[in-house]
Amino acid sequence: MAQQKALFLLEKLGAWEVRATAIPQPGAGDLLIKVEAAALNPVDWKIQKGGTFNKMYPAILGTDGAGEVAAVGEGATGFKVGDKVFFEGWFSNDKATFQEYATVPAEITAKLPSNISLDEAASIPLGLATAALGLYAPLPKERFGGAGLPPPWEDGRGKYAGKPILIFGGATSVGQYVIQLAKLSGFSPIIVTASPKHTSFLKSLGVDHVIDRNIPLPELKSQLASLTISPLEVVYDAVSFAETQQAGYDALAPGGTLVVVADDQTKKDPSARKTVVYAVGNVHLPEQRATGVSLYSKLTRLIQEGEIKPNRVEVLPNGLAGIPDGLKRMEDDKVSGVKLIVRPQETP
Ligand SMILES: NC(=O)c1ccc[n+]([C@@H]2O[C@H](COP(=O)([O-])OP(=O)(O)OC[C@H]3O[C@@H](n4cnc5c(N)ncnc54)[C@H](OP(=O)(O)O)[C@@H]3O)[C@@H](O)[C@H]2O)c1
Known part of the structure; x- marks a missing residue:
């Protein structure tokens, strides 16, 4: 069986190691991608x-x-060998992306538009899915879901004109995509928390006001009051520490929705009729697959037309072998406003 290199987490809580392993085979409806x-x-x-x-x-x-389509599985349509594409990985060894080849269902794969590189394209799938599913996936039936807003890539464009939105962590990868989707949904003003050094970049994505992320959170409400008098119906917390979640919950107008990206830790006020939804940013999940398929069918055009821009990227050396050091930087909070990228084919 043909071999490739992959980065393995050897055991639970264990060490990372690059090893040779078989190239996965695409199942029905899948593509095999050479991950670049x-x-x-x-x-x-x-x-x-x-x-x-x-x-x-x-x-x-x-x-x-x-990367590039290397093989087309039975029944997969819309792609041919050699097409440049980008896609979201999944937590199984055939569908994860820290390897030279991975499989993915064709229906949640997008062709690379001509205006971005493969490195930039790799910054999109998880961050964008978390933003998009948090805002537009159906309300949760059980543990996770979205705010159920109408997607702007379908018939929801401009629907929230004149309504403010607050986003915690505007400079995070997820936050950058929330900003751009909020703009397409018409939200105004778009208010984010972030380090002031990111202000001009975040304004280029559509932000109206940046609140310094270092202010004491009890000051948030008065800062918001100076920026908008309209009720805050939607807050997206792309940071989701316990204290940002609570500040977001408290800032919401009665009946509003808070989207969080980690377990909900808010203390509720039952009389306020506020909803908290836990966004899980993966388009592979059956509960949110339909929203994902719909997004992926429009994604190439949204990027080509400049409506969604990728994150800024930093390419790490040594391919898959460079991942552990990059993850340590993330864990130490030393990555600021940029997505770390590796090129698996450059693994020594
Ligand atoms: N539920 C899901 O499915 C899902 C999916 C994706 C991500 N997540 C979670 O969402 C969070 C963001 O992920 P990401 O990939 O977008 O992160 P990221 O881009 O790696 O986050 C780095 C950024 O976070 C900013 N930041 C850190 N603390 C902040 C605070 N208190 N207020 C505002 N900004 C702050 C930093 O700002 P500075 O530049 O000022 O240092 C930095 O720019 C992570 O906790 C991640 O685990 C969840």
Whole structure:
């Protein structure tokens, strides 16, 4: 069987190691992708340090990929060998992206538009999915879901004109995509918390006001009151510490919705009729697959037309072998406003 290199997490809470392994085969409806760029995400170090998510070891992680179609599985349509594409990985060893080849269902794969590189494309899938599913996936039936807003890539464009939105962590990868989707939904003003050094960049994405993320959170309400008098119906917390979640919940107008990206830790006021939804940013999940398929069908055009811009990227050396050091930087909070990318084909 043809071999490739992959980065394995050898056991629960264990060490990383690059090893040779078989190239996965595409199942029905799948594509096999030669992964030319993969992005690092906080979830990757959190799995290694926390032992969550993956039950099968040795495990391959990685949820962002971009590359070239190497084979087309039975019944997969819309793609041919050689197409440049980007896609979201999944937590199984055939579908994760910290390897030279991965499989993905064709219906949640997008062709690379001509205005971005493969490195930039790899910054998109997980961050954008978390933003998009948090805002537009159906309300949760059980543990996770979205705010159920109408997606702007369908018939929801401009629907929230004149309504403010608050986003915690505007400079995070997820936050940058929330900003751009909020703009398409018409939200105004778009208010974010971030380090002031990111202000001009965030304004280029559509932000109206940046609140310094270092202010004491009890000051947030008075700062918001100076920026908008309209009721705040939607807050997206792309940071989701206990204290930002609570500040977001408290800032919401009665009946409003808070989107969080980690377990809900808010103390509720039952009389305020506020909803908290836990966004899980993966378009592979059956509960949110339809929203994902719909997004991926429009994604190439949204990027080509400049409506969604990728994150700024930093390419790390040594391919897959460069991932552990990059994840350590993320864990140490030393990555600021940029997505770390590796090129698996450059693995020594
Ligand atoms: N539920 C899900 O499915 C899902 C999916 C993706 C991500 N997440 C979670 O979402 C969070 C963001 O992920 P990401 O990949 O977008 O992160 P990221 O881009 O790696 O985050 C780095 C950024 O966070 C900013 N930041 C840190 N603390 C902040 C605070 N208190 N207020 C405002 N900004 C702050 C930093 O700002 P400075 O530049 O000022 O240092 C830095 O720019 C992580 O906790 C991640 O685990 C969840």
